[in-house]
Amino acid sequence: xxxxxxxxxxxxxxxxxxxxxxxxxxxxxxxxxxxxxxxxxxxxxxxxxxxxxxxxxxxxxxxxxxxxxxxxxxxxxxxxxxxxxxxxxxxxxxxxxxxxxxxxxxxxxxxxxxxxxxxxxxxxxxxxxxxxxxxxxxxxxxxxxxxxxxxxxxxxxxxxxxxxxxxxxxxxxxxxxxxxxxxxxxxxxxxxxxxxxxxxxxxxxxxxxxxxxxxxxxxxxxxxxxxxxxxxxxxxxxxxxxxxxxxxxxxxxxxxxxxxxxxxxxxxxxxxxxxxxxxxxxxxxxxxxxxxxxxxxxxxxxxxxxxxxxxxxxxxxxxxxxxxxxxxxxxxxxxxxxxxxxxxxxxxxxxxxxxxxxxxxxxxxxxxxxxxxxxxxxxxxxxxxxxxxxxxxxxxxxxxxxxxxxxxxxxxxxxxxxxxxxxxxxxxxxxxxxxxxxxxxxxxxxxxxxxxxxxxxxxxxxxxxxxxxxxxxxxxxxxxxxxxxxxx
Numbered sequence: 001x002x003x004x005x006x007x008x009x010x011x012x013x014x015x016x017x018x019x020x021x022x023x024x025x026x027x028x029x030x031x032x033x034x035x036x037x038x039x040x041x042x043x044x045x046x047x048x049x050x051x052x053x054x055x056x057x058x059x060x061x062x063x064x065x066x067x068x069x070x071x072x073x074x075x076x077x078x079x080x081x082x083x084x085x086x087x088x089x090x091x092x093x094x095x096x097x098x099x100x101x102x103x104x105x106x107x108x109x110x111x112x113x114x115x116x117x118x119x120x121x122x123x124x125x126x127x128x129x130x131x132x133x134x135x136x137x138x139x140x141x142x143x144x145x146x147x148x149x150x151x152x153x154x155x156x157x158x159x160x161x162x163x164x165x166x167x168x169x170x171x172x173x174x175x176x177x178x179x180x181x182x183x184x185x186x187x188x189x190x191x192x193x194x195x196x197x198x199x200x201x202x203x204x205x206x207x208x209x210x211x212x213x214x215x216x217x218x219x220x221x222x223x224x225x226x227x228x229x230x231x232x233x234x235x236x237x238x239x240x241x242x243x244x245x246x247x248x249x250x251x252x253x254x255x256x257x258x259x260x261x262x263x264x265x266x267x268x269x270x271x272x273x274x275x276x277x278x279x280x281x282x283x284x285x286x287x288x289x290x291x292x293x294x295x296x297x298x299x300x301x302x303x304x305x306x307x308x309x310x311x312x313x314x315x316x317x318x319x320x321x322x323x324x325x326x327x328x329x330x331x332x333x334x335x336x337x338x339x340x341x342x343x344x345x346x347x348x349x350x351x352x353x354x355x356x357x358x359x360x361x362x363x364x365x366x367x368x369x370x371x372x373x374x375x376x377x378x379x380x381x382x383x384x385x386x387x388x389x390x391x392x393x394x395x396x397x398x399x400x401x402x403x404x405x406x407x408x409x410x411x412x413x414x415x416x417x418x419x420x421x422x423x424x425x426x427x428x429x430x431x432x433x434x435x436x437x438x439x440x441x442x443x444x445x446x447x448x449x450x451x452x453x454x455x456x457x458x459x460x461x462x463x464x465x466x467x468x469x470x471x472x473x474x475x476x477x478x479x480x481x482x483x484x485x486x487x488x
Contacts, residue, residue, distance in 0.1 A: 095396070095397045096392055096395070096396055096397070097298060097299060097300045097395040097396060097397055097457050098140075098142065098254075098296075098298065098299045098300070099141055099142065099299070099300050099301075099302070099388070099391050099392055100141075100142030100143070100144070100252050100289075100292060100293075100296070100299050100300070100301045100302070101141065101142065101143050101144070101252075101301075101302055101303075101304050101387070101388075102144045102145075102146070102248070102252060102285055102288050102289045102292065102301065102302075102303050102304070103129075103143065103144065103145050103146075103304045103306065104146055104147075104148060104245065104281050104282065104284070104285035104303065104304065104305050104306065105125075105129075105145065105146070105147050105148070105306050106147075106148060106276065106281075106306055106307040106308050106309065107122070107147040107148065107149070107270055107271075107272045107273070107274075108148070108149060108272060108273070108274050108275055108276045108308070108309055108312075109272055109273050109274055109275075110272075110276075110308055110309050111125070111272040111308055112272040112273075115372055115376060116372075116373065117375075120272075121308055121343055121372065121376065122272045124343075124376035124377045124380065125306065125308075125343060125376065125377075125380050126267045127377045128376075128377045128378070128380035128381040128384065129263075129267065129380075129384070130263075130264050130267065131377075131381050132381055132384045132385070133255060133260040133263050133264060134257075134260050134264075135385075137385075137388070138255050138260075138388065139255055139256060140254050140255060140256075141254065141255050141388065142252045142253065142254050142255070142299065142301075143250075143252065143253065143255055143259075143263065144248045144250055144251050144252030144253070144288065144292070145248060145249050145250040145263055145266060145267075146245055146247070146248050146249045146250075146281075146284070146285070146288070147249060147270055148238075148245060148276070148277055148278075148280070148281035148284075149238035149239065149273075149274040149275055149276070149277050149281070149313070150238065150239045150244045150245065151237060151238065151239060151274075152168055152237060152238060152239040152240070152241070153239075154166075154168075155168045155234050155237045156234065157233075158231050158232065158233060159171035159172075159231070159232060159233065159234050160173075160230060160231050160232075161173075162188065164234075165234035165235070165236075167236075168234045168235070168236045168237055168238075169234055169235060169236065170186060170187075170188050170234075170235055171232055171233070171234055171235070172184075172186045172202065172229075172232040172233055172234070172235045173201065173202055173229060173230075173232050174186065174187050174188065174199050174200060174201055174202055175187060175199070175200065175202045175213055176192070176193035176194065176197050176198070176199060176200075177193075177197060177198050177199070177200045177213050177214075178193070178194070178196070178197040178198070179193070179194065179197060180213040184211065186235040187199035200213055200214075200215070201215045201228050201229070202228075202229045202232065203215040203226035203227055203228055203229060204226070204227055204229055205219035205223035205224050205225070205226060205227070206219075206223075206224030206225045206226075206227050207219075207222060207223050207224030208223040208224065210223055211229075212226035213226075214226050215227070215228045236275065236313050237274070238274050238275050238277045238280075238313050238314075239277065239280060240277050240279070240280040240313060240314035240315075241280065242280060242283040242284045242287055243284070243287075244280070244284060245280055245281045245283070245284020245285060245287075245288075246283075246284040246285075246287040246288040246291070247284075247288070248288060249266050250262055250263050250266050252288075252292050252301075275312040275313045276307065276309040276310065276311055276312045276313065277311070277312070277313040277314040278305075278307065278310075278311035278314065278317070278322060279311060279314040279315055279316055279317065279321070279322060279325065280313075280314040281305070281314075282303075282305055282322060282325055282326065282338070282358070283325055285303040285304075285305060285338075286303050286325065286326070286328075286329040286336055286338065288303075289301045289302065289303045289329070289336045290329065290332065290334060290336050293334040293336065294334060297334070297456050298397060298456045298457070300391055300395050300457070301334070301336060302336065302337045302338070302339060302387070302391055303329070303336055303337070303338045303339070303362070304338075304339045304340075304341065304384075304387060305338060305339070305340045305341070305358065306340075306341040306342075306343075306380075307340075307341075307342060307343070307355075308342070308343040308344060309351075310349060310350070310351055310354065319350075319353060319354040319357040319358070320357065322354070322357065322358050322361070323357040323358050323360065323361030323362075324361060325361070326338040326358050326359075326361035326362030326363075327361040327362070327363075329362065330361070330362050330363035335363075336362075337362055337363045337364055337391075338358060338359065338361070338362025338363070338364060339359065339362070339364050339368070339387045340355045340356075340358050340359040340362070340364070340367035340368065341367065341368045341370065341380060341383045341384075342355040342367050342368070342369045342370065343370045343372060343376060343380070344369070344370070344371065344372065345371070345372045345373070346371065346373065348369075351369075352367070352369050355367035355369065356369075364390075368383035368386070368387075370383070389469060390465075390469070394459065394460045394465035394468065395446075395457045395458065395459050395460070396457065396458045396460075396474070396476070397456070397457065397458070398445070398455050398456055398457065398458060399412075399476050399478060401478070407478065408478075409445065409449040409455065409482075410449075410481070410482050411478060411479050411480055411481060411482060412458075412476060412477070412478050412482055413426050413427075413429075413476070413477040413480055413482055413483055414426070414427040414429075414443050414458065414460075414474065414475070414476060414477075415427070415474070415475040415476075415477060416464075416467065416468065416472055416473070416474055416475075417472050417473040417475070418467075418470070418471075418472045419470065419471040419472045424473075424475070426483050427441065427442060427443050427460075427464055428440075428442050428443075428483055428484055428485045429442065429443060429444065429482050429483065429484050430442035430443065430444050430461065430484070430485065431444055431448065432444050432448060433459070433461070436461030436462060436463070437461065437463065437485070438462075438463060439463055440463060440485075441460065441461040441462065441463035441464030441465070441466075441467070442460075442461045442463075442464060442485070443458055443459060443460050443461060443464060444458075444459055444461070445457070445458060445459070446458075446459055458476070
């Protein structure tokens with residue numbers, strides 16, 4: 001619950017933007033000198049700036065000065081001492097970048113398994129989701145929802161041969177004999193079964209609707225004789241089509257009482273069934289998140305994959321292949337991060353390593369791994385709360401300039417005042433994510449203005465994001481030369 005407190009702290013401390021008038025130039029860009037000084041420039045033109053002890057200054061801009069924010073010639077990063085003290089101006093409340101989550105929820109048959117508390121995994125997980133949707137701290141958060149698996153509409157309702165199933169086969173007419181008592185494993189030949197096991201015809205007891213694997217033999221009790229099955233179902237009826245999962249069951253919508261109720265009703269109508277087509281589901285979630293981000297460029301959009309099983313259908317099924325899907329999304333434009341929540345018992349059969357690989361590929365360090373012996377509902381809710389807190393503290397909207405003015409991206413500084421009453425510090429601009437310092441952090445625009453693009457977000461480096469999550473006051477100072485790390 002630490003991160004829930006963090007988010008509340010950020011909201012409570014107030015996030016301010018300072019528009020530094022710095023001479024009050026009419027029109028043009030917001031740049032210039034100190035109190036009482038004169039500004040002679042407009043736009044991001046070249047020029048020099050000088051100051052004296054009284055705080056007066058003259059400036060003609062900053063863009064072409066050696067060491068300017070687009071020069072990319074410095075190395076290292078860190079925090080400065082607070083920037084140009086001569087700048088002063090108008091203060092207004094800043095806005096965090098709106099956050100949207102697209103949740104891809106595992107609704108496979110294994111989610112119906114009982115927990116020690118007497119409820120199913122599905123009940124525990126959906127109780128947590130419903131609590132998250134109705135939490136006051138989630139109001140305004142964008143949330144969309146889809147489930148996996150989804151049925152493949154091209155799969156026949158029944159089959160009498162493998163050919164009828166195509167890629168969704170084989171037809172479930174034969175099973176591995178030795179494993180039948182614990183798991184119905186569909187096969188075509190002995191090679192599909194474990195060492196020493198054999199692939200045999202599937203049967204059904206003549207007096208009971210009970211499957212059996214000893215055709216011609218007597219079933220237990222009074223169930224009759226095991227009769228060969230001649231019509232069955234395709235073994236893999238679930239969809240691997242990305243577009244199916246990219247189409248939300250509930251579209252991404254800001255949470256309020258009405259939209260939360262829509263999500264809850266959708267969950268209540270769902271019944272767990274089927275396998276685990278992880279690759280199709282993850283690809284669809286990332287596709288929907290990307291499409292939503294393209295339509296809402298000022299938002300931060302992330303995908304949340306919640307699952308209780310290792311992949312059973314769709315390719316790739318291996319950890320590296322799934323991680324590559326997530327990495328492609330986080331490295332794309334717009335960048336989409338993937339958070340992963342896993343719910344497994346103590347014998348996870350490599351599940352934690354697999355889910356961690358997906359999370360690392362998706363830029364979120366590690367998966368939230370929940371042991372079914374714990375309070376699954378509370379642990380799942382804690383994971384969602386932490387995802388919300390991690391995502392909210394790291395990106396801010398680029399401030400809009402005053403009417404009639406144009407923002408000079410070379411004259412913006414980020415300042416942070418900690419909650420312990422310490423002095424404000426200036427966070428250095430580092431141009432792009434690749435130049436973030438692992439210890440000192442920094443910040444950059446989502447789009448480098450030097451390329452001619454128009455930024456919509458101010459993004460904190462991971463180390464800076466961690467500090468901001470601890471609370472404090474974040475300010476954006478516009479009108480003073482952007483501070484960059486010192487040249488080593």
